[in-house]
Structures are given as C-alpha cells and as structure tokens.
Amino acid sequence: MTDETMESGLSVIGPLWLSAQLALITALLLIIIGAPLAWWLSRSSSRWKPAIQAIVTMPIVLPPTVLGFYLLILLGPNGALGSWWVELTGSALTFSFAGLVIASCVYSLPFAVQPLQNAFESVPSQSLEAAWTLGASKIDAFFTVAVPLSIRGFVGALVMSFAHTLGEFGVVLMVGGNIPGETRVISIAIYDQVETLNYAAAHNMSMILIVFAFAILFAMYLINHRSQSQ
Amino acid sequence: MNEIEIKHRLQKGGFKLDVDIRIPASGITGVFGESGCGKTTLLRCIAGLEDSSSDDRRPPHQRGIGMVFQEPSLFAHLSVRRNIEYGWRRSKGAQADLQHIVDLFDLEALLNRTATSLSGGEAQRVAIARALCQAPRLILMDEPLSSLDQRRRNEILPYFDRLHEEVSLPVIYVSHDIEEISRICDHLLIMDDGHIVAAGALQDVLARIDLPQLSGRNAGAAIAAKPIRYDEKFDLTTFEFSGGELCAPGRVELGAGTRLRVNASDISLCRDLPKLTTILNILAAKIDAIESESDAIVLVRLKVAEDFLIARITKRSLNELDLRVGESVFAQIKSVTVRR
Numbered sequence: 001m002t003d004e005t006m007e008s009g010l011s012v013i014g015p016l017w018l019s020a021q022l023a024l025i026t027a028l029l030l031i032i033i034g035a036p037l038a039w040w041l042s043r044s045s046s047r048w049k050p051a052i053q054a055i056v057t058m059p060i061v062l063p064p065t066v067l068g069f070y071l072l073i074l075l076g077p078n079g080a081l082g083s084w085w086v087e088l089t090g091s092a093l094t095f096s097f098a099g100l101v102i103a104s105c106v107y108s109l110p111f112a113v114q115p116l117q118n119a120f121e122s123v124p125s126q127s128l129e130a131a132w133t134l135g136a137s138k139i140d141a142f143f144t145v146a147v148p149l150s151i152r153g154f155v156g157a158l159v160m161s162f163a164h165t166l167g168e169f170g171v172v173l174m175v176g177g178n179i180p181g182e183t184r185v186i187s188i189a190i191y192d193q194v195e196t197l198n199y200a201a202a203h204n205m206s207m208i209l210i211v212f213a214f215a216i217l218f219a220m221y222l223i224n225h226r227s228q229s230q
Numbered sequence: 231m232n233e234i235e236i237k238h239r240l241q242k243g244g245f246k247l248d249v250d251i252r253i254p255a256s257g258i259t260g261v262f263g264e265s266g267c268g269k270t271t272l273l274r275c276i277a278g279l280e281d282s283s284s285d286d287r288r289p290p291h292q293r294g295i296g297m298v299f300q301e302p303s304l305f306a307h308l309s310v311r312r313n314i315e316y317g318w319r320r321s322k323g324a325q326a327d328l329q330h331i332v333d334l335f336d337l338e339a340l341l342n343r344t345a346t347s348l349s350g351g352e353a354q355r356v357a358i359a360r361a362l363c364q365a366p367r368l369i370l371m372d373e374p375l376s377s378l379d380q381r382r383r384n385e386i387l388p389y390f391d392r393l394h395e396e397v398s399l400p401v402i403y404v405s406h407d408i409e410e411i412s413r414i415c416d417h418l419l420i421m422d423d424g425h426i427v428a429a430g431a432l433q434d435v436l437a438r439i440d441l442p443q444l445s446g447r448n449a450g451a452a453i454a455a456k457p458i459r460y461d462e463k464f465d466l467t468t469f470e471f472s473g474g475e476l477c478a479p480g481r482v483e484l485g486a487g488t489r490l491r492v493n494a495s496d497i498s499l500c501r502d503l504p505k506l507t508t509i510l511n512i513l514a515a516k517i518d519a520i521e522s523e524s525d526a527i528v529l530v531r532l533k534v535a536e537d538f539l540i541a542r543i544t545k546r547s548l549n550e551l552d553l554r555v556g557e558s559v560f561a562q563i564k565s566v567t568v569r570r
Contacts, residue, residue, distance in 0.1 A: 126303040130357075132290035133277050133297040134364050135320030140291075144316075148307040 012205055014181060015189035019166055022097070022185060026104040027162040030112035033105065034157060038116035039142070042123075060110050068174025071103045075175060095177045100185075103175045104165045111160040119153020120146060152224060159220040163213055232256070234368065234400060238275040240282040247271055247282070247424040253417060258394065258401040260415030260432070262408060263443060268424040269404040273297070273370045276402070294322070296361030296369040300377055302353035304345035310356050311341040317364025326365040334392055335359045351382035355389060362397065371403045375410060383410075390414050391569070408448045412436065412491040413569045420444065437538035439521040439529040446542075449494035449529055453537045457482040466510075467568070473534030476511050478566040489569045494529060494542035496564040501551055503560050511563035515539060517555050520548070532561055539563075 041053060059067060075082045075093040081102070085093045093099035123146045131141035147154070169187040176183030178192065186205055193202040232255035240247040247268045253259045261269050275282040277297045278290035286293065296317070304313050314337070318328055332338055335355045340348065348356065354374055361369055375383045393401070394414075405411050411418065411432075418435040420428040420443050427443070428435050436452050438444060453476075455469035460481055467482040468475050469490060476490060504512060515532035523529050528548050532539045539561055553559065 124303065126299055126301060127305060129277075129279050129290070130297070130299065130303040131305070131316070132279070133293075133295060134317030134360065135291050135294075135322070136316070137289070137291050140320075145305055145307075149305075 015186045019186040023162045023165040026165045030161045034112035042120035064170025068171040100176045108161040108164045111164045112157040115156030116153045119150035238282040238284045257416035259417040260411035261404045261419045263421035267421045294367045296366035298371040302357040321364045369401045445523045453490045472536035491567040494540040497541035498562045500560045509562040
C-alpha cells in the first residue's frame, strides 16, 4: 500500500466516524426534544400553535448559511448560549463538537418533529381517553398507548434526523469550521478534497454517503411498507 | 338504599349542562334523550373527561369509573388479553376476578387474538370486559350497541343480562333507543337540553304520558312478568303479571321473572270485549289518564291491576268512543317484546 492510499483511507474514516457520531447523538437528542414538542403540536388547540409550528419548520426553508450565521453569534463566546458555556466549561462552543451537536439539533429539528407529529395525530383521542378511564395517568397513557401506536413515527424521526444531519454542510462550515477530529465531518472533508483537486478521494467519500443514504432510507420505507400491508 | 350523587355543570358554546341528581347505587340506570341533549357530555363529565364544575376535581384515572365508548376503542397494538389486563394491572385496592369476567363474556377463545382482528360485536364485548376488569365503582356506557347491526346487537344483549345477574356494579347506560333501554335498564333518567326532566324506576318513568321524549314511537310501558307456560304447538310463551296473562311468540325459559315491553302504538281500545279477532292478548283495563300528543293523537294510560299500559290512539277515535278517565275498556295488544 502506498503512502497516498493510506492517507486517503485515514482521511475517509476519521470524518465519516465523526459524522456518524454527530448524527447519532443529534438523532437521539431530537427524539427526546422532539417527542414532547410533537405531542403538544398534535394535541394542542392553543392560539400559539401556528406560530410554534412555523418556527419548528423554518430550518427546512432557510439557507443553512442564515441558520449558521445566527448560530455562530448565539454560540460565540459573546453570545447568550456561548458565554454561558464558556463560564461553565472554560472552552468555546463555536468550532467545537458540542457546538456542532447544538447546531445540528436546530437544523434537523423539523425532520424529527414532522414524522412524530404525523404519527401522534393519528392516535385516536378515544384510545387515550379509554386508557385514562382504565386508571392510566396522562404520562402512563402516553408511554403505553400513544408511543406504541406511533412506532413508525419514531423510526421515521430517527432515520430522517440521522440522515439529514449526516448530509449537513453549510451550518457546520459556519459554526464548526474544519478541525480534524473535532469538526471535520464527511461533507466538509469532501469539500476539502474537491478544493485540492483530489477527485479520487472525493469520489470514495461521496459514494460511501450515497450508498449509505440509500440503504437507510430504503430500510425505513421497507419497514413502513411491510407494516402497512400487514 | 345507597345512592350515587351526580352533580355537574358545564357551559360549552351555546350548550349548557346542569345536572344535580342521585341515582341508585345498584342496577343499570338508563339515560334517554334525543341526540344532542347532552347524554354523552354528561357521561364524559362523570368520567372526568370534560372540565365540568363539580365537587370531584380528580383526573379520570383516579376516579375509579370505567367507561365503554360507542366505538370499542381497543388498543390496536395489544392482544385481547393485554387489552383486558390494561385496567386490571392498574386497579387500586381489590382486584377483579379476571377469569370470571373472561368466562362471563365468553372471551377465552379470543384472548390471543389481536384487537384489530375482532368483529364489531366481539370488540365491544372485550371493551366491556376491559372496563369491568379494573374493578371500578361505577361503569358508564355510551350507546355501546349503536355501532352494531341488529344481528350483532342481539348477540351481545344476553351478556347484559349476565352482567346484571353476576356483577353487582352500578351502570349508567346512555341510549337513544327506548326499546334497548326498556330491555336492559332498571332505572331511567330522561334528559332534555342538558337537564334531567324525569327520573325514577324504569316502569314508573315509562308510564308517564306527559313527556315529549316519551311520545310517538317512544311511547310504551314496561311490565314485570313471569313466564309460566310454553305452548310447543304454536311456539308461544305465556307470562303472568299483576293483571292476568299475556303471551308472546318464542320460547322463554320458565321461572325467572322478566320484563315485557308493550309499545303504545301496538295497543288499540274497544268498548266491548272483541270476539272474533286475531289479537291474542286482550285485557280489561281502566283509563287512568289522557294526554294530547299532537292535534291528531292522544296517549291513554291504562291501569291493569298494579301495572300500567299506554295506548296511542287518534283523537277522533277518542271522541267517537267518548272515552273518559275512570271508564273501563278492553285493550287489544298486538305485540309484546320480551327481555330474555
């Protein structure tokens, strides 16, 4: 094996592993944050609902640069969240992995909330009322009736927010920069390789992402299809 | 006798519910009224599913009140067994005898099926058993038979008689079908526009002819009776009641007391004892009261020994026969419905 291929092998695995970690942590956090939010959106008749719904959906339509720009200010050492983080940990949130996790959570939030909200909306109110009259508290009924009936929504939210975070570029570039092992995720690494005209490495990384993206989306739709035809 | 206090007030849009009543803490109490009169809302208030002003501020799961909805509302992700166990696992204090209830509703064969694979009638049986298994102090039923066709309804009705005989639990049963109520219930509340307009023992309330809710095809009396003879040749059962005998088609097991319903439209009145007639049931009765139902129709309450019957006749016939309160007549009864 030549030095060059060794190097390109390492430079694929590092960023890929970082991306996978980021996507997994983000997806899990978004289930925890997204589930109560989606539940509220699916059951509430509050006059604030349309506004909250719009805010949650905004990351889909905004350019990642806009999101990244304001996240950079918010997470920066002088920003509201960033200064608090500096006080707490002694290090800055920007250009760090922790900062990327926060940014990814904002960026991928709609991809977790939408599938969950759709699933929760199809849980019949009467099933919940039946559970309450059978002695289940609201929390108990949520976990024993609403969640099991919304399993597809949870799978969808997990897969979509994972996949979407994996493909994140603009926000990472703005907030995280390009620090190997810390913020150099796969999409940034590909950009780097193209910049330096190293097309072979760019192909390798890109093909891995394409195959991977197809595989998890195909798996999700296959599960949906199977459970639908049952 | 022990009583249950039901006191609820609720304002919802243009609708106002205001109920303050006590019902017996045993047997099945029917709530009858036209759709939109607030029957379902009343049940939801009692269960704690509506935010009504009442003394009971507890959330639904702490009230110990079971509810059976119009649709079975089984948990689609659980088996029949897990559905039934859902309330049972969460019951506080004394636990219900699960096996007894499973036997009572013939559910043994269904236990391992998924909730979604059941027919409408089976699902509703499971829903009733599920509500019973949490050992509630009161069960509410919101038109549990209305989503079923007549055949399925007839399949499930006998289970209500079993419920009656074997489970000593007060039930509030909402329906807009007076025949169903006459068959199942012991007590009756009549509801109109968010208020209770009449309450009492089933027979007493059904004997009232002054309530618009109990006019037209809803008018009719119920009589406590006992099957005493079965005529195999003509497939007729004869019942004994305070005023004599009545017969109805079909075989009914002799002995145990039952209830007969006679619709007011199925009774005609004669001055003299009719001789050549196809009607089997003819009773001597005394006119107890007369109320006008419309310009054309009157309801006539008849007293036959201890029991009441109601006849629905035209005003013209009333005038032509010159019928007055206190006079004796013969009532021809065309059909009798039996609670089995």
